[in-house]
Amino acid sequence: MSVLAPSPSSSPAPAAAAPLPKPPPERVRIGGADRDLVTHLLYAGLGALALTWLAYDRLLPVSGTIGFWLTCYGTFIVMLAAISATTLDRMAVIDRVVGVLVTTAGLALVSALAGIVIFTAVRGKGALGHLNFFTETTAYIGPDAPLDQGGIFAAIIGTLEQVALSLLFSVPLGIATAVYLSEVRGRLARLVRIVVEAMTAVPTIVAGLFIYSLAIIQLGWDRSGLAASLALSVSMIPVVTTTAEVVLRLVPNGLREASLALGTTQWQTVRRVVLPTARPGLVTAVLLGVARVIGETSPVLLVAGSTNELNYDPTHGPQLSLPLFVFTGMRQPLDVAIARAFGAAVVLLALVVVFFALARIIGGREPGHLSGRQRRRLAAGARAVTQNSAQGENP
Numbered sequence: 084m085s086v087l088a089p090s091p092s093s094s095p096a097p098a099a100a101a102p103l104p105k106p107p108p109e110r111v112r113i114g115g116a117d118r119d120l121v122t123h124l125l126y127a128g129l130g131a132l133a134l135t136w137l138a139y140d141r142l143l144p145v146s147g148t149i150g151f152w153l154t155c156y157g158t159f160i161v162m163l164a165a166i167s168a169t170t171l172d173r174m175a176v177i178d179r180v181v182g183v184l185v186t187t188a189g190l191a192l193v194s195a196l197a198g199i200v201i202f203t204a205v206r207g208k209g210a211l212g213h214l215n216f217f218t219e220t221t222a223y224i225g226p227d228a229p230l231d232q233g234g235i236f237a238a239i240i241g242t243l244e245q246v247a248l249s250l251l252f253s254v255p256l257g258i259a260t261a262v263y264l265s266e267v268r269g270r271l272a273r274l275v276r277i278v279v280e281a282m283t284a285v286p287t288i289v290a291g292l293f294i295y296s297l298a299i300i301q302l303g304w305d306r307s308g309l310a311a312s313l314a315l316s317v318s319m320i321p322v323v324t325t326t327a328e329v330v331l332r333l334v335p336n337g338l339r340e341a342s343l344a345l346g347t348t349q350w351q352t353v354r355r356v357v358l359p360t361a362r363p364g365l366v367t368a369v370l371l372g373v374a375r376v377i378g379e380t381s382p383v384l385l386v387a388g389s390t391n392e393l394n395y396d397p398t399h400g401p402q403l404s405l406p407l408f409v410f411t412g413m414r415q416p417l418d419v420a421i422a423r424a425f426g427a428a429v430v431l432l433a434l435v436v437v438f439f440a441l442a443r444i445i446g447g448r449e450p451g452h453l454s455g456r457q458r459r460r461l462a463a464g465a466r467a468v469t470q471n472s473a474q475g476e477n478p
Contacts, residue, residue, distance in 0.1 A: 120179070123166045131159035160184070203428050210426030217430075222391040226420050235427045237393040238408040241308055242434070244397045245387070245404055246377055248312035249319055254369055257323030261368075264324075265331040266353050282321040290317035291382030299386060306388035308397030311404070314382035319372040326371055330364030331357060370442040377435060380406040405431045 135155040139145055160180060167176045210216050210230050219234035260279065264272050294314040298304045334357050342352040358365070388401025389411065405427050412424030 119170060123163060123179075124183075127159050127163035127166055130162050131155050134158055134162075156187075200432060203425055203432065207422060207425030207427075207429045209422045211429060216423070216426055220391060220393050221423075222393070226415050227417050228419065230419055230422060233423070235405065235408055235423070235430060237391065238403045238405045238427060239430065240393065240395065241387075241397075241402040241404040242377070242406075242431070244395075245308050245312045245315060245383070245402070246373060248309060248397060249315040249376060250369070250373065252312065252316040253319040253323055253372060257320045257368070257372070258327050258365060260320075260324045261327035261331055262353060262358075264328050266349070266357065279321045279324050282317070283325060285318070285321075287314070287318050287376075287379045288381040288385075290314050291385035293317065294382070295385050305399055306386055306401050307399055308387055308394070308402035308404075311383045311387035311402065312397065314386050315376040315379060318379065318382070319376050322375045323368050323372040326368035327361075327365055330361045330368060333364065334360050366442045370439060373438055374435065377438075378406050378431065380410045383407050384410070405434075 132155055135151060135158055138154070139151055160183065163183060164176055164180050167179050171179070204211075213231050213234075215231060216234040217239070218236055219232070220237040221228075221233040221235075222237070224233040260275065263269065264276055264279075291314045294310055294317065298310050298313065299306065304310055338356050338360060339352055342356045343349070347355070383404050384407055387404065387407070389407060390401040390403055392403075394400050394402045408427045409424045409431070412420045412427065415421070
């Protein structure tokens with residue numbers, strides 16, 4: 084069989100063209116602001132401001148600062164959606180508008196909180212500038228005394244003692260109730276949950292009236308800081324219980340099942356697995372309970388009485404607190420009394436910040452976290468075991 088060779092006059096086949104290099108993949112931004120977003124926000128903001136000024140100043144017989152800025156913001160949202168629609172699809176436009184609305188709501192909330200703190204600090208800076216404001220009481224001065232006399236030392240002591248006693252009463256009972264509702268789930272769990280939810284909506288003045296009628300009228304107690312702490316506990320327990328129950332329910336069931344599979348009892352599982360895992364959330368629950376009652380005035384006014392003298396004993400005699408000091412000072416038509424009241428409010432805010440920082444430090448540790456002392460003890464124990472084993476091998 085013969086094979087025909089190609090003719091020398093025939094032209095060779097064209098070589099295959101080299102493939103073009105692929106363009107680099109476009110990076111997708113999942114956060115932050117890109118150039119188009121900044122440009123659209125700038126154009127929409129300038130356009131809304133100009134259009135609102137034209138309508139308020141030239142076209143319509145309307146005025147008012149609040150109405151101007153509300154109209155400007157509404158116009159800004161509409162113009163942002165219109166401008167974004169020129170380059171984005173419908174879902175992207177909706178996402179951008181919703182993002183702007185959520186960001187605005189967050190900024191408004193932070194601005195309101197910052198405004199409250201700044202306004203209170205500015206009004207109370209006259210009293211905060213004197214050392215005697217933190218170390219003296221107003222027992223031996225008049226309401227019109229200058230700011231370099233008297234202070235809120237008695238109110239600080241009363242607030243710390245009342246909050247500490249209310250924590251002593253509320254935290255164990257609230258967490259134990261949450262464990263019963265989440266882990267035990269006995270026959271009375273439904274009834275207990277209904278009672279806790281009902282107590283959440285009870286006004287603090289009703290809690291104060293309850294302690295006043297029970298402890299002071301029926302049992303014959305004196306008005307004291309202990310009675311005030313009991314009234315605060317009535318409002319703190321449902322908050323701690325409700326929040327702690329939610330936190331305990333978030334613990335994965337796999338941890339419980341693994342612990343029970345190792346032969347532990349339910350109580351050991353709760354104590355060594357569930358509660359350590361839920362510790363940050365439980366600290367948050369306690370913090371919410373403190374924030375619920377630390378600024379209450381009505382129950383303290385009913386059952387703790389009112390006094391300007393320093394009382395270290397919360398079980399006997401009236402006792403002052405910071406909310407009660409603020410309430411009393413704001414009722415007086417005197418500038419110095421109002422300045423002292425704002426100064427006390429600043430100290431109250433500072434106490435809340437301190438409690439929050441302590442809660443973040445204590446509750447922010449992961450389960451199984453060991454302190455420096457515990458690590459040193461474990462290291463010493465490991466060294467002792469190593470030495471004993473070495474001595475046993477080499478008698």
